[in-house]
Amino acid sequence: MPPANEPLFTSEGRSSIHSEERAAQEDDALLGNQRRRSNTTRGVFWREIGLFTWAILATVAVIVLAILLKCQPSQNKPEKHTGKRNLVFMVSDGMGPASLSLTRSFRQYQNGLPIDDVLVLDEHFIGSSRTRSSNSLVTDSAAGATAFSCGKKSYNGAISILPDHTPCGTVLEAAKRAGYMTGLVVTTSLTDATPACFASHANIRSEEDLIAQQEVGHYPLGRVVDLMFGGGRCHFLPNTTSGSCRADNQDITKLAQDEYGWNYIDNRQDFDDIKAGGAAVKLPLLGLFADYNIPFEIDRRNMDDVYPSLEEMAQVALKALEAATQDSDKGFFLMIEGSRIDHAGHGNDPAAQVHEVMAYDRAFGSVVEFLEKSHVDGVLVATSDHETGGLATARQLDAHYPEYLWYPGVLANVSSSAEYLARRLNSEIDSNLLEGDKLKNWINEEFVKNGLGILDASDDELQLIIDQPKVSAYYFADMVSRRAQIGWSTHGHSAVDVNIYGTAGSSNLRGNHENTNVGEFLREYLDVDVDAVTKELIKGSKSFNIADTEEAGWTGRIPSEEDLQSVLRYHEELYGKAP
Numbered sequence: 027m028p029p030a031n032e033p034l035f036t037s038e039g040r041s042s043i044h045s046e047e048r049a050a051q052e053d054d055a056l057l058g059n060q061r062r063r064s065n066t067t068r069g070v071f072w073r074e075i076g077l078f079t080w081a082i083l084a085t086v087a088v089i090v091l092a093i094l095l096k097c098q099p100s101q102n103k104p105e106k107h108t109g110k111r112n113l114v115f116m117v118s119d120g121m122g123p124a125s126l127s128l129t130r131s132f133r134q135y136q137n138g139l140p141i142d143d144v145l146v147l148d149e150h151f152i153g154s155s156r157t158r159s160s161n162s163l164v165t166d167s168a169a170g171a172t173a174f175s176c177g178k179k180s181y182n183g184a185i186s187i188l189p190d191h192t193p194c195g196t197v198l199e200a201a202k203r204a205g206y207m208t209g210l211v212v213t214t215s216l217t218d219a220t221p222a223c224f225a226s227h228a229n230i231r232s233e234e235d236l237i238a239q240q241e242v243g244h245y246p247l248g249r250v251v252d253l254m255f256g257g258g259r260c261h262f263l264p265n266t267t268s269g270s271c272r273a274d275n276q277d278i279t280k281l282a283q284d285e286y287g288w289n290y291i292d293n294r295q296d297f298d299d300i301k302a303g304g305a306a307v308k309l310p311l312l313g314l315f316a317d318y319n320i321p322f323e324i325d326r327r328n329m330d331d332v333y334p335s336l337e338e339m340a341q342v343a344l345k346a347l348e349a350a351t352q353d354s355d356k357g358f359f360l361m362i363e364g365s366r367i368d369h370a371g372h373g374n375d376p377a378a379q380v381h382e383v384m385a386y387d388r389a390f391g392s393v394v395e396f397l398e399k400s401h402v403d404g405v406l407v408a409t410s411d412h413e414t415g416g417l418a419t420a421r422q423l424d425a426h427y428p429e430y431l432w433y434p435g436v437l438a439n440v441s442s443s444a445e446y447l448a449r450r451l452n453s454e455i456d457s458n459l460l461e462g463d464k465l466k467n468w469i470n471e472e473f474v475k476n477g478l479g480i481l482d483a484s485d486d487e488l489q490l491i492i493d494q495p496k497v498s499a500y501y502f503a504d505m506v507s508r509r510a511q512i513g514w515s516t517h518g519h520s521a522v523d524v525n526i527y528g529t530a531g532s533s534n535l536r537g538n539h540e541n542t543n544v545g546e547f548l549r550e551y552l553d554v555d556v557d558a559v560t561k562e563l564i565k566g567s568k569s570f571n572i573a574d575t576e577e578a579g580w581t582g583r584i585p586s587e588e589d590l591q592s593v594l595r596y597h598e599e600l601y602g603k604a605p
């Protein structure tokens with residue numbers, strides 16, 4: 027086959043035109059000019075030469091066209107990226123397609139927007155992802171994030187560990203090895219499954235104390251993260267401190283600073299100083315802004331002086347990483363998670379959910395804008411690990427023919443999450459000494475009317491809350507869902523495909539993909555060697571040991587089937603058992 031750059035069209039194309047002219051002349055002669063009858067034999071000869079040449083040239087032209095077309099970027103041909111570049115990967119934990127419909131309609135209702143008004147996410151929709159794990163059709167966030175970080179399927183509960191319990195190198199670790207700067211920004215605990223999967227390895231996700239030490243660098247690779255913002259401070263503080271949830275007395279904030287060079291901030295004021303540019307950002311930087319989760323956005327907006335928003339954290343992280351890579355030929359890799367869309371799903375709380383998705387959408391939009399303005403090439407890819415709640419934007423409430431509607435106005439009247447109201451109820455119910463109708467009235471006024479915006483609570487509904495205040499979060503959320511005619515099929519996760527979003531440069535993820543393809547995209551975009559990191563981890567495993575996990579090895583004990591089952595009930599402690 028001739029090389030595509032040979033000038034086939036220029037020289038031979040001309041002779042093709044000439045031979046066609048000649049053939050036409052011959053045709054003329056044959057059909058209309060008796061005078062030239064004596065030249066017929068010669069004419070046939072030329073005509074055959076002409077046809078033959080034309081056939082050869084047509085074949086060559088088809089081949090050349092085929093080669094040229096193959097060189098064009100298309101869906102079949104993977105996009106290649108070269109030069110300095112940044113990659114932002116966003117995860118909307120537990121956000122399925124119905125969450126988008128719910129939030130889009132809610133936002134239109136609340137702000138009086140036209141029916142064609144869409145979310146920023148909607149404008150960047152490119153495909154969908156299949157989410158099953160190695161051992162179940164319904165994944166959890168640990169197996170889901172392992173598919174992104176390692177590009178491999180594993181079992182529910184696995185933190186970048188394969189089914190044979192060996193660690194797999196992650197895209198963040200490989201990015202660090204390749205010279206990129208790296209960051210993690212989340213609204214839940216930094217030790218929770220999604221962030222954990224990028225910078226630690228544990229046989230079961232509940233080993234959050236172990237994950238905290240690994241994330242600051244106490245594991246075979248040393249420190250691989252340059253910036254971490256989120257909640258989960260309790261796993262970094264020794265059990266002798268108030269606000270700790272560690273089982274031991276190790277101070278991971280101290281370990282981070284003394285052994286691994288981290289700068290540490292733990293409050294909104296210090297964050298604001300950095301945000302305003304008043305304090306120079308020194309990396310590595312660990313920012314822990316809540317003991318456990320940062321509050322749901324619906325509640326956080328009233329505590330803005332205590333907790334930064336996802337968008338603010340994302341922007342500060344982007345600027346810090348951009349500045350830190352200014353003189354480097356490598357950019358950065360940043361993972362940003364809207365972590366608590368999942369929690370709103372577990373709690374079946376539609377009002378908390380729409381505010382979480384809107385906050386995530388704002389963060390997404392701000393990343394798009396950042397990348398557009400940046401002088402460095404960059405791509406944003408966003409997806410979910412799975413859907414949570416089996417959310418449906420319609421609900422049949424009784425045996426009658428279903429109504430074709432749901433009521434966003436009910437959600438617009440809710441001012442607090444069910445989680446927040448339940449926590450407040452439980453902290454106040456014992457000390458307020460009310461009984462009977464007075465207690466019922468107090469709950470109705472303070473929580474149902476003021477908190478949920480529900481003015482028509484029935485006696486039975488209020489009695490359920492009084493009887494089981496510990497699980498009142500479920501009752502509060504259910505009262506809202508029924509009135510809004512929003513359906514839920516589970517307090518856990520579901521197996522529905524989730525959406526993939528991306529900016530220019532992410533076309534390799536168009537269409538329907540396995541979640542591991544998303545992981546492959548990340549490593550391919552950055553052009554980093556994840557397998558080399560896996561080898562380094564396995565080699566390092568032999569020499570690395572930490573005192574109190576010596577028996578189990580540095581990735582923690584290998585869980586029993588029972589342990590893995592209990593991992594699936596992971597959020598129970600947040601909401602109590604479902605009624």
Ligand SMILES: *[C@@H]1O[C@H](CO)[C@@H](O)[C@H](O)[C@H]1NC(C)=O
Pocket residue numbers: 265266273274275276
């Ligand atoms: C705190 O941790 C130490 C081990 O580091 C342990 O001996 C002690 O029992 C723990 N205390 C509590 C209250 O859990």
Ligand SMILES: *[C@@H]1O[C@H](CO)[C@@H](O)[C@H](O)[C@H]1NC(C)=O
Pocket residue numbers: 433435436439479
């Ligand atoms: C929302 O609250 C207002 C004021 O209390 C009330 O008039 C309205 O009916 C409520 N809307 C819905 C859909 O419940």
Ligand SMILES: [Zn+2]
Pocket residue numbers: 120167368369372414519597
């Ligand atoms: Zn979940």
